[in-house]
Amino acid sequence: MSAIRAATVTFDHVSKRYPGTGAAHPGAVEDLTLEVPAGKICVLVGPSGCGKTTSLKMVNRLIEPTSGRILIDGADAAEREVTDLRRSIGYVIQQVGLFPHQTVGENVATVPRLLGWPEDRRRARVDELLGLVGLEPDLHRDRYPAALSGGERQRVGVARALAADPPLMLMDEPFGAVDPIVRERLQNEFLRLQDSLAKTILFVTHDIDEAIKMGDLIAVLEAGGRLAQFGTPDEILAHPASEFVGRFVGADRGLKRLALARVRDLVLLPAVTAQLGDDAARVRRLDASDSAGFVLLVDDEGRPIGWIGPRQLPDSGGLAAAMAAPMSPLLDRRTTLKDALAMLIDAEVQVGIVVDERGSVAGLVTADEITAYARREREAQTA
Amino acid sequence: MIRWDVVQGNFPLIASKLVEHLALTIVAVGLGLVISALAVLAIRDSRRLIGPVTGFFSVVYTIPSLALLAFLVPITRLSFLTAEIALVGYTLFILTRNLLAGLASVPLDALEAADAMGYGRMRRLWQVEVPLALPLIVAGIRIATVTTIGLVMVTALIGFGGLGQVMLRGYNFRNDTLVLVGFVLTVALALAADLGLAWLGRTVAPWSRARIG
Numbered sequence: 393m394s395a396i397r398a399a400t401v402t403f404d405h406v407s408k409r410y411p412g413t414g415a416a417h418p419g420a421v422e423d424l425t426l427e428v429p430a431g432k433i434c435v436l437v438g439p440s441g442c443g444k445t446t447s448l449k450m451v452n453r454l455i456e457p458t459s460g461r462i463l464i465d466g467a468d469a470a471e472r473e474v475t476d477l478r479r480s481i482g483y484v485i486q487q488v489g490l491f492p493h494q495t496v497g498e499n500v501a502t503v504p505r506l507l508g509w510p511e512d513r514r515r516a517r518v519d520e521l522l523g524l525v526g527l528e529p530d531l532h533r534d535r536y537p538a539a540l541s542g543g544e545r546q547r548v549g550v551a552r553a554l555a556a557d558p559p560l561m562l563m564d565e566p567f568g569a570v571d572p573i574v575r576e577r578l579q580n581e582f583l584r585l586q587d588s589l590a591k592t593i594l595f596v597t598h599d600i601d602e603a604i605k606m607g608d609l610i611a612v613l614e615a616g617g618r619l620a621q622f623g624t625p626d627e628i629l630a631h632p633a634s635e636f637v638g639r640f641v642g643a644d645r646g647l648k649r650l651a652l653a654r655v656r657d658l659v660l661l662p663a664v665t666a667q668l669g670d671d672a673a674r675v676r677r678l679d680a681s682d683s684a685g686f687v688l689l690v691d692d693e694g695r696p697i698g699w700i701g702p703r704q705l706p707d708s709g710g711l712a713a714a715m716a717a718p719m720s721p722l723l724d725r726r727t728t729l730k731d732a733l734a735m736l737i738d739a740e741v742q743v744g745i746v747v748d749e750r751g752s753v754a755g756l757v758t759a760d761e762i763t764a765y766a767r768r769e770r771e772a773q774t775a
Numbered sequence: 776m777i778r779w780d781v782v783q784g785n786f787p788l789i790a791s792k793l794v795e796h797l798a799l800t801i802v803a804v805g806l807g808l809v810i811s812a813l814a815v816l817a818i819r820d821s822r823r824l825i826g827p828v829t830g831f832f833s834v835v836y837t838i839p840s841l842a843l844l845a846f847l848v849p850i851t852r853l854s855f856l857t858a859e860i861a862l863v864g865y866t867l868f869i870l871t872r873n874l875l876a877g878l879a880s881v882p883l884d885a886l887e888a889a890d891a892m893g894y895g896r897m898r899r900l901w902q903v904e905v906p907l908a909l910p911l912i913v914a915g916i917r918i919a920t921v922t923t924i925g926l927v928m929v930t931a932l933i934g935f936g937g938l939g940q941v942m943l944r945g946y947n948f949r950n951d952t953l954v955l956v957g958f959v960l961t962v963a964l965a966l967a968a969d970l971g972l973a974w975l976g977r978t979v980a981p982w983s984r985a986r987i988g
Binding site (some may be wrong): 454483491492552721 | 882884885886887888892893898903960980982983
């Protein structure tokens, strides 16, 4: 990877007014001033028509502000040549906007092509990026977007936005068009990516849960395009600045704060595992009292297959996959505690299996442990 | 029915008229495409112009071909120009309609992405819009070409007409073979153009057949 490049973005009294209409024109922005430090994710969140997308599009000048300035690393965006400016800013939208007539590789190479990179450098960059977003280059490079799933398209969209290693990325509801399970995975993958990329990211969503999960900073906008509150997710959940913000973040603020903690913040319980083919008589002697006598069956890479209860466990002979009961939800260390709890409730189980990047079992999490964590946090807050 | 000695005796005439037919068609569709493309580029972003211009082309399209020729001859004489003005005139409506439909079929999100990634106007047109509009543009060229091949016959009345001349001569000299040869070759030409352009329409859009799994 190239050296980390990130830009500071400053909104300086930026307004967008639409002539001939009242102040409450959808998409209008009123005197927005805020600064996003380099390398941070700032989420713009608010009800529809609050001007969050307008604010985003004023950064790469798809929309020109009526007044005020937007500074990128101190330089006024309005003074830069517009195509030049846009090639230096990554852009991801909900509908992805891949070019249907170009292959995945050509799509990803768009900005490098516009910048005139030589062919071999473009090719190497495409493969690097596809790998980065979790798509096998040899399998996906020459496919057309129509042959991809929604999640794959979204990944290609992110790879395309990253192609020229821009110091700033604009993302407009980037995960809004995929189903909740894929969205959760894409969010986690993106956060993992951001750990190493450390780009400055402006991220628009209408979903407060997504804002809390993705944002280092959150700007809550209200109707009329006014900034209602700007702060860290924890500040906004703990101390909403106005009644509007309080209502917007919702009555379940306590539950939402669970979204600020992740599985990795808990001490994982060790999982009692047995490998495929292990001798049942030996497995019977393992102490699995923490998981009600259930033993987790794994394959030779340590990836979970399912639970084997005391009753399914034969007296002797090798363990087989058919003996295992359906699995508990699989959690990532990055899964928020709120999502983890929701997954456990949905699956009607007490225990979730935490897996690492390669899918091997890392440990267990229980619903009790999560609620105990929430209780401790609340007590710490009020104390 | 068909007398091969007549075909043989008139071979130079038939061949030259076939070439003329093809030339009249290609020039008409080619010029029509250039004029339509320029018109579409001029009017596509203007709500004020788009109605009147397409309206005018559709009025031209409804004028009966004989009437149009009769109207033009006093002005431009019995000339190649007269023939082409009429032929080009009929392609404009079909081609502008398909060009506009083609451009309108380009997904808005692809256009927004192109703008946001720093495409200039011309580059966006040639590298994003035109390729994506191509299936509908080729479909328009196909209809215009087949229509023109038929209309070329009518220009026989002002001394052109390609294979229409062959047929006309057949009528005048009561020569059934020439009538039949003119007819069969015209139909064959139209069919070949239709199939060829249908094939082209599929090959210009390989991406639309990429829906696998």
